[in-house]
Amino acid sequence: MMISSFFKCLGVVAITLMLLLIGPIFVVSSDEIDLSTPWGKANHDRSGLAPDPATTPQAIVQVYGARTFSWRGAFAVHTWIAVKPENAKNYTRLEVIGWRKRRGLPVTAATVGWPDRNWFGSRPELYYELHGSAAENMIPAILEAARQYPYPDEYEAWPGPNSNTFTAFVLRRIPEMTVDLPPTAIGKDYLDSSNHFVAMAPSNTGIQVSFFGLIGAIASKAEGLEINLLGLGFGLDPDNLALRLPGIGKVGFIKDTIPLPENINRPES
Template sequence: MRALSYFFVIFAIFLAPLGVAVARHLADDTQATDWRTARRDSTGIAPLPAQTPEAVIHVYAARAFRWRGAFGVHTWIAAKPQGADAYTRFEVVGWGVSQGRNAVRVGEGVPDGYWYGNAPTLIRALRGGDEVDALIERLRAAATAYPHQHEYRVWPGPNSNTFIAYLGRAVPELHLDLPPTAIGKDYLPDTGVFARAPSGGGFQVSLAGLLGVTLAAEEGLEINLLGLSLGLDLSPPALKLPGVGRIGMSEE
């Protein structure tokens, strides 16, 4: 009985912040309801290629479309080699996969666009020369090697966040700390159980993205339960809450 009581307490700790997130989402009357008219234009975060000769890698997260946004975010990477006149987006999208389309989409696009009405947050930025160009080439190679090219599941994965976490492990120089609302980041490809954390450091143990733990310098300590992440970050100090996200000092 005591073990069962502990389970319900832990479950409640996960559900309480999630309830807050759902309430906020339902109260937000600015949410787009029609994907055909929802904003996808630039938010002006990414530097213009014509004014930026150096290489750029940006990682973005934006609340998912419609009801999914109450629970989590969609993440993607935008990259521009030195001298390039456009950005390439690296992301996974579920639409069309059931009709045979590849889930991995790599191609020119708006780097910092609204995700169907939801403004993105920049969660990692790198700028430089040949060394950043080399990272972009490694991102391309990793995207090609991603083992779930034709698979997409909103929960528990593989989804868009599974893909970006995979790229983070493949290119640890990104030091990619995905938000706790990136549901699917803890789903390890090829039904893996042990892996490096998405930041490329520390370690992660996960059972199909449904139960696991992550311990790393970037992520801090995170516990995963049914795809939801609860954690404590020490550098800088912050709580990581399901649905709500990161609460504490800024990482900038």
């Protein structure tokens, strides 16, 4: 009886892992990620998603994500936040970068420059954008939340804390930022005992529970219902009529969290 139960459990585990890996396998087979270009030769060209500060004086807040480098991109995206105060000539890009730890530096980084560059060959997606006085009022709170990030010297690509843990941390402290990070943002669910493994969803529209990003769930208006198992998220998003799938991300009719502003000045890609 015990042997039979053991093999049944083993079978359930194997089937679950296969289901979780279908998405990443599909991403690899569809050539969505580049497995051949060396790290040092990866493309960092601009994507054209960031308005030119020279012709766009109003304040801007943006949230980006792009597939991570090489095979890791089959599973996850890297996310970051960009801010430009009113009349500023440059953007400030806020993110966590793992290799900084290997150099003895804090993993948190605030750099000046274009925020819409390809991430080691992967074209970024824009998850959120806000212009004008609302963005101007939001920027100080974003910068302060970035300074309060509790893991400035820690980095683990899986299950966290990582770049997506940082983005989710900042978003949770700005209630107006109802940003729906995709299920491929592995690390966004990283919660530890400091918050009793319970927090607002990254979108600030619901609640989530998670045990160190390894197992948990989100129930919210923006994310819908998302289950996190071993860092991989899957679920159903009724608000956007979308499925949330490991490796693939959101599939379906997806609306923007906030409508993009009209008549903004963006250069050609």
